[in-house]
Amino acid sequence: MKPKTALITGITGQDGSYLAELLLSKDYRVVGMTRRTSTDSHDRIAPVLDRIEIVSGDLLDQHSMTTIIAETQPDEVYNLAAQSFVPTSWTQPVLTGEFTALGVTRILEAIRHVNPKIRFYQASSSEMFGKVQAVPQDEDTPFYPRSPYGVAKVYGHWITVNYRESFDLFAVSGILFNHESERRGREFVTRKISEGVARIKLGLDKKLKLGNLEAQRDWGFAGDYVKAMWLMLQQNEPQDFVIATGRTHKVRDFCKLAFSTMDLDYEKFVEQDPRFYRPAEVDLLVGDPAKAKRVLGWVPETSFEQLVEMMVRADVARLAALK
Numbered sequence: 631m632k633p634k635t636a637l638i639t640g641i642t643g644q645d646g647s648y649l650a651e652l653l654l655s656k657d658y659r660v661v662g663m664t665r666r667t668s669t670d671s672h673d674r675i676a677p678v679l680d681r682i683e684i685v686s687g688d689l690l691d692q693h694s695m696t697t698i699i700a701e702t703q704p705d706e707v708y709n710l711a712a713q714s715f716v717p718t719s720w721t722q723p724v725l726t727g728e729f730t731a732l733g734v735t736r737i738l739e740a741i742r743h744v745n746p747k748i749r750f751y752q753a754s755s756s757e758m759f760g761k762v763q764a765v766p767q768d769e770d771t772p773f774y775p776r777s778p779y780g781v782a783k784v785y786g787h788w789i790t791v792n793y794r795e796s797f798d799l800f801a802v803s804g805i806l807f808n809h810e811s812e813r814r815g816r817e818f819v820t821r822k823i824s825e826g827v828a829r830i831k832l833g834l835d836k837k838l839k840l841g842n843l844e845a846q847r848d849w850g851f852a853g854d855y856v857k858a859m860w861l862m863l864q865q866n867e868p869q870d871f872v873i874a875t876g877r878t879h880k881v882r883d884f885c886k887l888a889f890s891t892m893d894l895d896y897e898k899f900v901e902q903d904p905r906f907y908r909p910a911e912v913d914l915l916v917g918d919p920a921k922a923k924r925v926l927g928w929v930p931e932t933s934f935e936q937l938v939e940m941m942v943r944a945d946v947a948r949l950a951a952l953k
Contacts, residue, residue: 635659637704639689639737640711641682644813645753647674649708649856654681656860661702663687663711674813689733696740699748706863708751709737712783716757717817719779730782731789738793738801746799749863752790754803755783756848756874756915766918768872769805791870800868807848807874807917809855810937812944819881820849820941823888828945830899831892832953838899841906843882848916850875851932851940861926874917875930884938891942 636653640646641662653660660682662675672679685702687694689711699707712730713719719726734752741748759767760776775781787803794801814821819840826838850873858873882896889896922928932940 633657633659634705635661635703636706636708637661637663637699637702638708638710639663639687640709640753641684642671642674643710644674644811644815644852645710645809645856645859646708647678647813648811648853649710649859650675650678650682652856652860654678659683661685661704663698689729689736692736692739695736696744699737699740699744703745704748706749706751707737707741708753708859708863709734710753712753712786713779716777716779719777719782723778726778727782727785730779731785734786735789738789738799741799741801742793742797746797748800749868750790750799750801751859751863752786752801752803753859754787754790754805754870755780756805756807756917758784758787758805759915762914765914766874766876766916768918769870769921787870794868800863802862802868803870804855804859804862805870805872805917806855806858807850807872807915809850809852809873810941811852812941812948813852814941820884821945823881823885824938824941825945825949826899827888827892827894827942828949831894831946832949834949836899837901838885839901839903839906840881840885841903843885843900843902844880844913846878846880846914846916848874848876848878849884849934849937850930851937854930854932858922858926858928861928865925869925871922871926872917872919873922873928874919875934876917876919877934878914878916879934887935887938888942891939892946 666686713726757780761774810820829835885896
């Protein structure tokens with residue numbers, strides 16, 4: 631039987647790399663779309679680079695999206711590409727809208743015209759809930775985004791719903807809450823903490839400056855969450871799902887646990903810096919994954935404690951090897 635083909639936008643990111651590995655383990659032909667830049671950033675997918683196909687494309691360009699889908703003929707498309715760092719969305723709000731919102735429409739338009747049988751996954755975000763209207767948040771909780779990134783993700787979410795209902799596409803959104811790993815970008819607070827702990831432990835730094843330590847998030851492991859993405863596209867009917875652990879922790883909790891992994895007291899090293907506060911804070915995000923468990927049979931396998939330890943030890947090992 632001919633293997634399925636999956637096209638992954640954003641394959642060089644954290645989620646893209648884990649998803650590529652998962653799909654390869656299921657004997658997919660995996661095609662990854664990257665933007666053509668002066669430097670290649672394939673570090674996360676280096677272990678599987680010889681087993682995947684890389685094509686150049688751009689979510690800002692309709693022609694390139696249509697051409698890629700026509701030439702690669704995917705069975706499934708996973709749109710993981712976005713300008714995904716919330717603080718940057720405040721300094722580049724228009725670009726964030728072009729990538730994170732209108733980019734979704736360009737892919738859906740390409741699918742509609744090339745082959746409407748293609749199944750489409752949109753990476754939605756818990757940041758869409760923003761100023762939360764209910765705790766915990768589920769598939770029916772109203773959105774109230776608090777950043778240009780969150781607003782753009784709401785557009786991407788609703789345009790996916792509209793194309794599904796208007797053109798009978800198998801198009802779904804996974805509303806993923808925060809998911810982390812040692813592959814997380816260094817600009818994100820969890821990786822900033824894990825690397826900060828490693829640098830302090832190895833004597834490379836003396837302090838770690840952070841923003842709001844009281845913000846609460848529902849943190850899971852990215853490797854678990856990509857399994858949910860795949861499961862969503864294997865269902866008989868297209869549906870949207872919240873993917874989360876159902877547990878919430880403060881940034882302070884993450885710090886405390888991360889430093890204790892290396893037998894350090896976080897209070898001696900962490901300093902709050904107003905520069906890292908958001909213009910509009912999102913205080914409490916915690917998801918209700920009951921539907922995902924009931925319909926998809928999905929449950930997170932990695933605990934918060936395991937995740938934090940995994941990230942810290944990976945950064946310590948990486949930095950120690952460079953000394």
